[in-house]
Structure formats: C-alpha cells, structure tokens
Amino acid sequence: MNHYLDKHKNVLAIALVISVAAQINIDAPKVAPGFVFAIDVIVLNLFIFCFSDKYSAMQIALISAVFSPTFRFITSMSADMSFKENALNCFPDAIFFITYGLIMTVCLMTYRDKKVPLMYFCISIFVADFGGNAAEVYVLSLIRNGNFISTDMFNTLMIIAMARTGIALTIIISMEYYSKVQTERSHNRKIQFMVDQSVTISDEMRFILNNKEDVERVLKEAYALHTDMKEAGIPDEFTRRALEIARGTHEIKGCYQEILDTLDNLNRNSQGEPDLLMSEILKFMKSNVLKTALTKHMNVKFEIDQRIDFKVKESYKTISVLRNLTVNALEAFEGSDGEIRVMATWCRHSSLGPCHRIEVEDNGPGIDEADIETIFLPGYSTKMNMDTGIVQRGLGLSLVRDYVENDFGGRIKVKNRKEGGTRFVIEIPPGNFEEETRWIFTS
Numbered sequence: 001m002n003h004y005l006d007k008h009k010n011v012l013a014i015a016l017v018i019s020v021a022a023q024i025n026i027d028a029p030k031v032a033p034g035f036v037f038a039i040d041v042i043v044l045n046l047f048i049f050c051f052s053d054k055y056s057a058m059q060i061a062l063i064s065a066v067f068s069p070t071f072r073f074i075t076s077m078s079a080d081m082s083f084k085e086n087a088l089n090c091f092p093d094a095i096f097f098i099t100y101g102l103i104m105t106v107c108l109m110t111y112r113d114k115k116v117p118l119m120y121f122c123i124s125i126f127v128a129d130f131g132g133n134a135a136e137v138y139v140l141s142l143i144r145n146g147n148f149i150s151t152d153m154f155n156t157l158m159i160i161a162m163a164r165t166g167i168a169l170t171i172i173i174s175m176e177y178y179s180k181v182q183t184e185r186s187h188n189r190k191i192q193f194m195v196d197q198s199v200t201i202s203d204e205m206r207f208i209l210n211n212k213e214d215v216e217r218v219l220k221e222a223y224a225l226h227t228d229m230k231e232a233g234i235p236d237e238f239t240r241r242a243l244e245i246a247r248g249t250h251e252i253k254g255c256y257q258e259i260l261d262t263l264d265n266l267n268r269n270s271q272g273e274p275d276l277l278m279s280e281i282l283k284f285m286k287s288n289v290l291k292t293a294l295t296k297h298m299n300v301k302f303e304i305d306q307r308i309d310f311k312v313k314e315s316y317k318t319i320s321v322l323r324n325l326t327v328n329a330l331e332a333f334e335g336s337d338g339e340i341r342v343m344a345t346w347c348r349h350s351s352l353g354p355c356h357r358i359e360v361e362d363n364g365p366g367i368d369e370a371d372i373e374t375i376f377l378p379g380y381s382t383k384m385n386m387d388t389g390i391v392q393r394g395l396g397l398s399l400v401r402d403y404v405e406n407d408f409g410g411r412i413k414v415k416n417r418k419e420g421g422t423r424f425v426i427e428i429p430p431g432n433f434e435e436e437t438r439w440i441f442t443s
Contacts, residue, residue, distance in 0.1 A: 014047045014055075015063040019071035040068060041100075041132075045125045045168040046175075048104065052116060057108060061101025065094040095139045100132035118176075122169050129161035192284060199323065202316045206399060208259055215253045222246035275435070276315040278344055279306060285322050289330055289340060299337040300330065306344045308356065311435040317403045318433075324396040325360040325424050332364035332422070339363050347427060352410065356433050361423040366416040375414065376401040408432045 018040045044064060048057045069091045077083075107124035108116060116124075134157055226242040276284075286302045293300035312318045322342070329340045340362050347357040367375060376397050404412045410428030417423050 012063070014051070014060055015067040018043050018047070018060075018064045019067040040064075041129055041164050042168050042171070044097075044100070045164070046171060048125075049116075049121060049168075049172055050175075052108070057104035058101040061097045061104065065097035065101075068097065069093040092136050092139050092143065096132040096136040099135040100128045103128040103131045118169075118172065121172075122165055125168060126161050126165040129164055130157055133157045133160060192287070196288070199316045199319045202320065206402065212253065212257070215249060219246060219249040219253060222249055274315060275311055276318075277309055277311055278318075279309045281312065281315065281319055281322065282306060282342060282344065284319065285326050285342065288323065289326050292327075292330060296335060298330075298333065298335060300333070301339040302326075303339065303341045304344075305341065308344055308346045310356075310430075310433075313433060313435050314407065317407055321400050321403050321426070322358075322360070324400050328396065329360065329362035329364060329422070332362060334365075350427055352427055352429055355410070355427045355429050358426040358428075359423060360426075361417060361421060363417075363419070363421040366420060366422050367414065369416070372414060372416075376412075404428065 044060065048060055051060070072093065073091065104124055107127065108121075111117075111120075134154070137153060137157070222242060222245045226239055226246055229239045229242055282304050286304060289302050290300065326340060326342070329338075332338075340360070343357075343359040343361075345357045345359075346354070348354050350357070401412055404410045404426055408428045409432045410426060412427075413425045415423055415425075
C-alpha cells in the first residue's frame with residue numbers, strides 16, 4: 001500500500017496543481033455557456049513534457065479530469081446558482097481532459113521510449129488543445145440543446161490553442177535554457193576544481209623533486225664527510241654522527257620518493273591533462289582571481305588583451321605559471337583595490353626568434369630594486385603571517401622560472417612600471433608551447 005502511494009503521490013500532486021491553475025480563468029460565453037479559457041492547460045503541457053519518462057499523457061489527463069472539474073465545482077458553489085447549473089458548467093471540463101489525453105497519447109506513441117522533439121511536442125499540444133476544446137463545446141451543445149458550433153467558434157478555439165501553445169513553448173524553452181546554463185556552470189565548476197587540484201599536485205611534485213635533488217646532494221656530502229673524517233683519524237664519536245646524518249638523509253630521500261610515487265599515481269588515475277586553448281586558461285585565471293578578490297572584499301579589475309589563441313601543450317604548467325603571477329599581483333595590493341592586466345601576443349622580433357609573449361602587469365606598489373634580482377630564487381618571500389610570524393615558502397616565482405626556462409625553453413623578465421606596479425614578461429618559442437595555432441591578430 002505504501003509503495004503504491006509513493007509511486008502515485010507525484011501524479012496526485014500534479015493533478016492538484018493543475019486544479020488550482022484552472023481557477024485562473026476567463027469566461028468565454030460567446031463560445032458556449034459555461035466555457036472558460038484557463039491556464040491549467042499550459043500547466044498540463046509543462047507537466048507532460050517534464051514527466052514524460054515517468055507518467056503517460058493519459059495518466060496525467062485522466063486524473064486531472066477528475067480533480068480539476070471537482071475543484072472548480074466546489075469553489076464555484078454559491079446561492080445564486082443551482083447545483084445542477086453549477087454541475088453543467090464544471091463537469092464538461094472532464095471531456096476536454098479525456099480528449100486531450102487521447103490525442104496526446106496517439107501523437108506521442110512514436111516517441112514512447114525517446115525524448116520528444118520540442119517542435120513535434122508543440123504541434124501535438126496544439127492539436128490536443130484544439131481537439132479537447134472542440135469536444136467540450138460539442139458536449140455543451142448537446143447538454144444545453146444549442147448549436148454552438150460555427151466558423152467563429154472554430155477560429156476562437158484555434159486562437160486559444162495557439163496562445164496556450166505559444167506560452168507553453170516559451171516557458172519550455174526558458175526552462176531548457178536555464179537547465180543548460182546551470183549544467184554548464186556545474187560542469188565548468190567541476191572542471192575548474194579538477195584542474196586546480198591537478199595543477200596544485202603537479203606543483204607540489206615539482207617542489208619535492210627539486211628538494212629531492214638537494215637531499216641527494218646532502219646525502220653524498222654526508223657520506224663523503226664520513227669517509228674523509230675516518231681517513232683523517234677523527235674520533236669515532238664524530239664520524240658516527242656524520243654517518244647518522246647520512247642515514248637520516250637517506251630516510252628522508254626514501255620518504256620523498258614515496259610521496260612522489262603517490263602523487264604520480266593520483267595524476268595517472270585522474271582523467272588526464274585537458275586540451276585547453278590559451279583563451280580558456282585566461283578565462284579560468286580571471287574567474288579565480290575575481291573570486292579570490294571577492295572573498296577578500298577587494299575591488300579588482302582583471303583585463304585580458306589577447307591577440308593570439310592556440311592549444312597549449314602542457315596546460316597544467318601554463319596554468320601554474322599564470323596563477324602564480326596573477327596571485328602575486330593580487331597579494332601585492334595588500335587588501336586594497338587594483339588592476340591586473342594579462343596580454344598574450346605574438347612577438348616576431350625577439351632574441352629567441354618568433355615567439356609567444358605573455359605579459360602580466362599590475363598597478364600595485366612594485367618590487368624593491370634591490371630585490372629584482374633575487375625574487376626568482378627558492379625561498380624568497382615577502383609574505384609573512386603577522387599572527388604566527390611564519391614566512392611563506394617562497395617557491396611560487398622560483399617554480400614559474402623553472403617551468404618557463406627548463407620546460408618551455410623560454411625566458412622571464414620582471415621590471416617595475418614607470419606608472420607604478422610590476423610587469424612580468426614571458427617569451428616562449430612556439431615549438432615548446434603550442435599544439436595548434438587558431439588565429440593571430442596583428443596590431
């Protein structure tokens with residue numbers, strides 16, 4: 001019993017909504033006494049379209065044929081109208097719903113297990129609306145012993161059917177568009193999250209790999225120190241300490257390798273690196289920067305000046321480079337408002353030859369001239385947590401240079417702008433950076 005109620009409670013709710021919608025109507029006595037033009041048919045059309053995979057048009061129409069006239073009969077009772085007159089006005093509505101359900105069932109029979117094309121659905125509801133109204137008027141003619149069937153009546157019913165079909169079509173298109181937009185937004189958020197996480201993992205792997213090389217160097221030095229001390233006759237107490245340092249360093253190296261293997265497996269098990277255009281990456285950067293600025297209650301203007309578009313070879317590394325530069329620009333504002341501008345152009349005259357040129361500039365406080373030569377060194381950072389006194393790792397710009405110079409075979413320069421702020425300029429040969437060029441605008 002409970003299973004039966006659960007299965008049919010939705011169709012009961014649909015019938016109730018249609019019954020309530022039927023109360024919003026306009027009397028049309030010129031068509032036939034008791035005939036009304038109501039919006040319940042529009043609601044009926046929407047429900048049939050949305051729930052076609054769960055309920056047939058006949059199911060929804062039949063239960064509406066019971067609920068809608070009954071609901072109208074109850075709400076229309078008054079001292080000025082007899083019980084019989086009220087019944088004659090209301091219950092012919094059932095003829096409309098039954099006829100409507102039959103016509104829709106026949107029309108949609110071809111698409112029983114498929115999605116109904118929108119235009120075919122609209123033609124079907126127009127025919128069903130017109131046919132249902134014609135059947136209702138015919139029954140009213142028989143009940144009231146009158147002849148209400150005429151050319152004017154058919155024209156009126158056709159106009160009513162066209163109007164309700166047009167309204168239903170407009171609402172359905174709006175619903176489909178809204179659903180599509182929401183789906184795309186959800187998909188884009190998911191893709192952005194996945195890309196952001198993958199870029200972060202790739203960056204951490206690069207940090208660890210660079211640190212691992214330092215650890216290996218320390219390990220060799222510790223073993224060499226142990227050997228030299230032993231040959232020099234240094235007391236065993238000191239040589240053992242040197243050996244312990246070497247052993248401890250070896251353990252750290254092993255831990256680093258385990259972390260690298262784990263992160264590498266995570267990347268391998270992901271959906272792979274997406275094929276992204278530079279325009280898509282720049283939009284991704286703009287969205288991230290503006291979202292971060294909003295959370296920090298900052299008014300930041302992000303401008304993109306793009307004169308070339310292409311599919312990048314390594315999207316994660318490209319995103320990492322641009323993310324570090326734009327995030328640095330955002331943090332340079334120190335909570336105040338500012339502007340960030342990213343330019344992607346094609347440079348024909350460069351010491352590297354024809355190449356891609358990417359510039360990231362801001363109108364922040366700039367960089368101290370004394371620090372210009374050191375900002376790309378590992379560990380350089382001006383960011384400190386004032387509550388804890390902890391200075392950040394300072395690996396962002398070091399990683400940027402590592403990617404640009406070692407992976408892309410390019411170069412990166414930085415300078416302060418005369419009008420205030422900082423400008424980073426990256427130049428990368430096309431063979432190391434692009435898969436396919438889409439278009440180039442020359443200024």
